[in-house]
Amino acid sequence: MPTEVVMPQMGESITEGTITKWLKKPGDTVARDEPLFEISTDKVDAEIPSPAAGTLGEIKIAEGTTVQINTVVCTIEESGSAAAAGPAAAAPAKAETAAAPAADTATPAAVDAASTIEAAAPAPTSEGGTDIVMPQMGESITEGTITKWLKKVGDTVARDEPIFEISTDKVDAEIPSPAAGILTEIKVPEGSTVQINTVVAVIGGGAAKAAAPAPAAPTSKAVPPAAPGSATPTASAEAGDRPKSSPLVRKIAKDNNVDLAQVSGSGSAGRITKDDILGHLEGGAKPAAAPATAAATIPAGMVSPTGTPTPAATPAKPVAASPQPGELVPMTKMRSIIASRMVESKRTSPHVHTVFKVDMTRIVKLREKEKAKYEQRNGVKLTYMPFVTRAAIHALRKHPIVNGAIEGDAIRYNKNINIGIAVALDWGLIVPVIKQTEERNFLGIARAIVDVAERARGKKLAPDEISGGTFTLTNAGIFGEQFGTPIINQPQAAILGIGGLNKEAEVLTDKDGNDVIAIRSIQRFTLGFDHRIVDGADAGKFMSDFKAYLENWSEDIG
Template identity: 40%
Template sequence: LGESVTEGTVTRWLKAVGDTVEVDEPLLEVSTDKVDTEIPSPVAGTIEKILVEEDDDAEVGADLVVIGDGSGASGADAGSDDAGAAADEPAADASEGEDLASDETAAPSTEQETPAGEAEKPADSSGGAASGEEVTMPALGESVTEGTVTRWLKAVGDTVEVDEPLLEVSTDKVDTEIPSPVAGTVLEIRVSEDDDAEVGSVLAIVGSGAAASAPAEQPAAPAPAAQEAPAAQEAPAGESAPEPAEQAPAAAEQAPAPKAADSVSGAESSGYVTPLVRKLANEAGIDLASVQGTGLGGRIRKQDVQQAIEAQKSAAPAASAPAASAAPSAPAVQVSSLRGTEEKMPRIRKVIGQRMMESLQGMAQLTTAVEVDLTRIAKLRARAKDDFAAREGAKLTFLPFLMMAAVEGLKTYPQLNSTIDGDKVIYHGSENIGMAADTERGLVVPVIKNAGDLNLAGLARQIGDLGGRAKGNKLVPDDLAGATFTITNTGSGGALWDTPIVPAPQVGILGTGTITKRPVVVQNAEGDDTIAIRSMMYLFLSYDHRMVDGGDAARFLTFMKKRLEEGAFEGELGL
């Protein structure tokens, strides 16, 4: 489960002794210090013996479970690392069972092993190796050295076009699809799902398809069984019959064995469904066939099921609305489906939590705030936003004004745009602004590179583009790298102010509160104090006191306050 991982902890068994399991069906969940993942079964059969209990540790290569025909006489030992992780294991011990540590890309296995891994065997019946173009792990950002294969969108024997998505890869920063660099047939899959791969390592072989035709024709008998069992398990009642019919056109051109394995791995258009999602849907009485998956490749995620649950709950009050209209009452409380439940912490939450703790423990952080009158900015924006959108193709929100003032402040006070490197201080020569974005997956921070070189329109376009791609999960790793200073718009959620945590190795993060209209004491042209209704906002700056003093922070915020309250942006807006 990664180069430096030597053991894992069995966190949950998804099958018990006596249960049947299909090829590639999730068998157990394993946790390491890097990732939580499901381990699929390499064979179909009956669970005869569980060798490692929940919460116990197991070394890489250790046997986890025995799978056989149910008689208890013999079975296959499933090792704790995923298929293909140990290339030096022999592949001919079929009489003693199949170990997950055996290498799927080794010499052709015996006939007994073929049904378990037939979709990923690259060699033909004569033992010839597949030939074609290598698909390698691309560079996924400056600091990213490896990624985890989360899902194959194509199986051995499937055809793929140039730039067509081939697999999904997850890193600490982003989940993304890897397109195929060539057109052809998938001849070999080198890295299994949930396995790590270094940048530059070979993921798959795509070629003419000659090498894939031989193994596809061998397992004529096992293929129907492998296809029918998962179909009955994955598809809701009443929908198992149409699924083979929809696959028939593709099966006519391709050999049946790879398609059967595709069904087993859950890579059909309906999307692979994790046990957690399936359990959540079953408990709420949600038909998964009616749920539209929003994950990559149409995968049904937990959030999709939760939305279906909320929609189901809201339908009942809507039906009784006419009767209730006569007697107004308090709105019904929308109870979250998470109430009273448990779930594993998502990977992105673990990464965020770890980095925030490291930042707090490694810095002397504190926060300074000022209050800013944005009335002039609000009036400018109201006058210009329609023409601006038509001319620039971007929405004119308050954030471009705030970001421009912040960038000008960073140029004037470079202490806030610096990095501590041992006993040195590096003052950055450009202002790369991280823009914290709240998404369904969690917090992500895309970066506007060289923001100091952009005018108001350029900032607005970058904010709109990166924000839209963040919401749609379309960011690439390079979009998230290289920030020298960060802005978080806490006010978008209605908060007045906050104490954000500085993301290392930066030394400052600016927060913007919500804009509220309220009475404020102002001076008129004669210098007399009057009370007026103004659009007010808090700006708050968290900073690393090792580099930035309170006076530095106050001067930076006061610079921004003066720039924004003067509102001299007419030239930028063409007014």
């Protein structure tokens, strides 16, 4: 029975992909995990491996065609089975896609993707040595950036000793050595971004190569020199300077006569995403309107003998402003990703914020009374975070919509309450996730918070520990702020900002109805929520239950 090969999902927010190149043709023998075709999505270009060994049967989707994830694109026949139908060039494209070019025609999208992937191809296995490769730090991760080498050529390396640091779309991590020996060669220098499974260094295998590491391979073809006397750049030079984008984005731009150089990219390293090009189009940028505008600037009566308006005078070039004094430093990979994620979230979710004032006096007194004995008894400090987390879990149980997420035109009601805890690092921000918090008691939550925070600062988190969150807590109150308006961590529906804890004068009413002024410990909490699925009433009820749980604390802290 044939194995169906589908368009994979290359990330939580990816819903479609474009087949840029078939690496095999019907009838070819295919090994398991052998690259089968190349795809380009709104965020990544990648080679897709075969899920099974056999013979490539029918190609159902032609090169250049964009299809939804999980669409069957081809079949793999068992060895010995008859070859299936011919290439997809003969098959009609789906009605909702543009006419696909013939399978043996190199489209611009295919050429661009091929050149990028070719430049990042893994190096051959080193003779007698152990290759160190760029690891895959999660299912949707296809590349990583080497941010720092922790060893130099000639250094002795122990097995499992950290050898270099990487930064990916989702995590920063130290990568341990797979073997003990001497670092004999560094193939990829710091700052280079390469595909997963690319050989980046070699342990053992001969004399150390002390030469400086080779520069990162370019992702575009070499630009030939201009012909003598030319005043115009070559086509190759223009192609090399164009903004980063996917074939899907370039197709949309071509169909709408948009110059991508005029579109701001919000993706990693300035990559233009599908949302960027659509937002540009919705903004009303119409290149076709330019000629009319130019004609309107010509004074009345200024026409040529043929009746054609004469060209307007070229305006003087504005004087370039002198740069501000100071240092211009490129964004780190993590900072670039954070910037992209924040812009994406604000563009995706209509943010609404509500602020509640909570009387924490009862909890402050309990903590002061128990913190010394608690740490001695349990080996962990008693902070306010587990109190807040337990109150959030209580409120999320009562109001599951706040723990939900939008998936297309539907709402996902998550079964588990996976709490993300924002951790400030010297080099950025990361949100490790504590899974299934509804099954943990107070002490379990307290230990988990300390554990993930320490490992986040030590770059020891696993990829699955920073994904899968359903609700996030961010505590900026430790820096003294009263309250903030945090940005939602996509694709979640809400985030809770924790403000500073301060003593304030409050008006209290006693049992006889008399008002008195008392000094209380007050803290403000801000719920930022996605108004597409969480109404103001839902947010108010959630925060009321959250507030009541803290002000009337009765839970055993262990």
